Every structure is written in structure tokens, then in C-alpha cells.
Amino acid sequence: MTQHLLKAEIHCHIEGAAPPSVTEKQARKYGVDTSAFLQDGAYQWRDFSEFLVAYDAVAALFRTEEDYALLTEAYLSELAAINTIYSEIIVSPDHGDRIGLGADAYLAGICDGILAAKEKTGIEARIIVTGERHFGPERVISAAEYAARAKNPLVTGFNMAGEERMGRVADYARAFDIARDAGLGLTIHAGEVCGPFSVTDALDLVKPARIGHGVRAIEDEALVARLAELGTVLEVCPGSNIALGVFADFDSHPLKRLKAAGVKVCINSDDPPFFATSLAREYEIAAQAMGMSDAEINQMTRTALEAAFVDDGTKAGLLQRFDAQS
Numbered sequence: 534m535t536q537h538l539l540k541a542e543i544h545c546h547i548e549g550a551a552p553p554s555v556t557e558k559q560a561r562k563y564g565v566d567t568s569a570f571l572q573d574g575a576y577q578w579r580d581f582s583e584f585l586v587a588y589d590a591v592a593a594l595f596r597t598e599e600d601y602a603l604l605t606e607a608y609l610s611e612l613a614a615i616n617t618i619y620s621e622i623i624v625s626p627d628h629g630d631r632i633g634l635g636a637d638a639y640l641a642g643i644c645d646g647i648l649a650a651k652e653k654t655g656i657e658a659r660i661i662v663t664g665e666r667h668f669g670p671e672r673v674i675s676a677a678e679y680a681a682r683a684k685n686p687l688v689t690g691f692n693m694a695g696e697e698r699m700g701r702v703a704d705y706a707r708a709f710d711i712a713r714d715a716g717l718g719l720t721i722h723a724g725e726v727c728g729p730f731s732v733t734d735a736l737d738l739v740k741p742a743r744i745g746h747g748v749r750a751i752e753d754e755a756l757v758a759r760l761a762e763l764g765t766v767l768e769v770c771p772g773s774n775i776a777l778g779v780f781a782d783f784d785s786h787p788l789k790r791l792k793a794a795g796v797k798v799c800i801n802s803d804d805p806p807f808f809a810t811s812l813a814r815e816y817e818i819a820a821q822a823m824g825m826s827d828a829e830i831n832q833m834t835r836t837a838l839e840a841a842f843v844d845d846g847t848k849a850g851l852l853q854r855f856d857a858q859s
């Protein structure tokens with residue numbers, strides 16, 4: 534049982550955390566037919582491309598600042614209820630723009646949700662702005678410019694999610710230069726759908742502190758050694774990887790092998806209801822399906838806290854609390 538363990542999560546997409554029941558309610562409110570991507574209380578997709586289409590369709594059902602505030606508060610409250618002390622939420626201003634809400638109101642709603650959850654539960658949270666790769670380099674650069682300009686104390690990082698098979702990292706490198714210059718922490722989805730070359734591109738061109746997934750680095754021994762040497766943190770999402778067919782099962786999932794090779798890893802839920810998972814389940818998978826001890830799991834939680842894109846004072850407080858209780 535991992536219920537008693539303190540937890541941290543640094544990789545979860547906000548729209549990807551919307552429970553189907555909430556999405557259905559939103560669809561009723563806006564008179565939208567969801568049958569193409571939601572049936573019998575479950576999101577419908579067959580592969581990564583369809584997953585991204587379903588994700589964008591769900592995002593289009595959150596249309597007001599309040600919709601986003603409620604979604605964020607509900608997710609963070611769920612995390613707090615399972616002893617999560619820190620969360621980073623991945624948000625995409627493009628999704629706010631696309632629905633006509635606008636990036637400012639989108640972000641304001643998410644900030645309201647974070648503050649409400651903090652007041653009610655004490656959970657600390659920060660925001661990672663992401664560009665969506667399949668919206669193209671110009672949009673990803675705009676997202677970085679937006680994050681840089683926002684000067685919002687809750688926005689502490691920049692990411693790129695979306696269709697990893699579209700273009701090469703070089704096409705998007707400028708976005709990361711902008712985010713780096715603005716003092717944001719950098720992370721990038723790589724080595725999830727694409728192989729080791731994608732992780733190598735990310736390391737060479739973005740030099741991120743963290744990589745979203747990165748698990749397909751396991752196919753290249755030298756790359757695994759490079760990740761260990763650099764201390765790059767992999768935000769691993771085992772349930773997501775199995776649901777999307779990146780690996781056949783938890784036995785063949787490389788989390789333990791990466792950890793054993795000295796790569797810094799932590800566990801995350803990615804888009805929990807899309808993958809029939811939750812952060813609680815990811816911790817259980819580590820314990821039950823992968824046979825990791827409480828001490829090993831705590832090491833990963835500590836890695837997430839150490840790698841958090843948060844100011845030094847807050848990080849020190851989180852680590853102190855974690856060390857006192859773990």
C-alpha cells in the first residue's frame with residue numbers, strides 16, 4: 534500500500550485531468566455531442582494520434598475562467614487527499630485561445646484553482662506553460678513568449694507536448710531559448726512516441742533540466758549513461774506508456790532499469806482519466822507491479838521535489854516536510 538506515502542507530481546496536463554463525468558457535464562452545458570471521443574463514461578481513442586484529437590476535443594469544452602478554476606481545484610484537491618504535497622500542472626495557452634477564452638483568462642482561472650486548493654488543503658502547485666508541437670513552431674514560440682511575458686509567480690516552467698513525430702526539436706529550439714532567457718525551468722516531451730534520437734535532440738538543442746517521459750532512451754545504452762551523467766530528470770508516466778502501447782506491460786517498462794542505471798526518475802500520471810489511472814494508481818503500480826520498496830518510491834518522490842520548478846525557499850520547505858515524514 535502506498536496510500537500513506539507523501540507524494541509529488543511534476544507531469545500532469547490540466548485538460549488531461551478532466552474526469553469523463555465532468556467533461557459530460559461541460560458538453561451538456563455547451564450543447565456539444567461527445568460521442569466521437571467519449572462513450573459509456575470513458576474517453577475513446579485507439580492510438581497516440583487519436584488520443585491527441587480526443588484531448589483537444591475535451592479541452593474545447595472548458596470555456597470560461599471558472600471552468601478552469603473548478604477543474605484545477607478539483608484535481609489538486611484529489612491529489613491532496615492522497616497525501617500529495619506538490620504538483621506541477623502543464624497548461625497550454627493555445628487551448629484558451631482556441632476556444633475564444635483567451636490565454637489571460639485561461640491562466641487566471643488555473644491560478645484561481647491553485648490558490649483555492651492551497652487554501653483548502655495546503656497543496657503547493659506551480660504551472661508549466663506548454664507549446665503543442667502539432668500546432669506548429671510559430672504557436673510553440675508564441676506560447677514561450679506568452680510564458681515569458683506573463684511574469685506570473687505561479688508560472689515557473691516551459692514545456693513542449695503534443696505530436697512528437699511532427700518536425701524535429703531544432704524547429705522548436707527558439708521557443709526554449711525564449712523561455713530559458715525568461716528564467717523558466719525547461720522540460721520537453723521526448724522519447725515517448727519517438728526513439729532515442731528524440732531524447733538526444735532534446736539534450737543537444739534544449740538542454741532541459743527534465744524530460745517528459747524519455748523512457749525510450751532505454752533503447753540506447755550510451756544515451757542512458759549520458760542522462761545519468763547529466764542528472765536529467767525523467768518525468769516517467771508508466772500507466773500512460775502502457776495505455777498508449779509504448780511498452781507491452783509493466784514487466785517490460787524500463788522505469789526500474791533506468792533507475793538502476795543511475796538516471797533520476799519520478800512517477801507521474803500524465804492524463805489520468807484518459808489512461809484509466811491516477812497518481813495514487815501510479816504509486817501502486819511502482820509498488821505492486823514493479824516491486825519497488827517504500828524507500829525506492831520515496832527516492833523518486835524526493836527526486837520530483839528536488840527537480841521542482843519552484844523557488845528555493847518553497848523547495849526547502851517541501852523537502853523538510855518530506856524528509857520529516859518519510
Ligand SMILES: Nc1ncnc2[nH]cnc12
Pocket residue numbers: 546549588694695696722725773803804
Ligand atoms: N502523453 C502526452 N504526450 C504528448 N502530448 C501530450 N499531451 C497530453 N498528454 C500528452
Ligand SMILES: [Zn+2]
Pocket residue numbers: 544546694722745803
Ligand atoms: Zn505529458
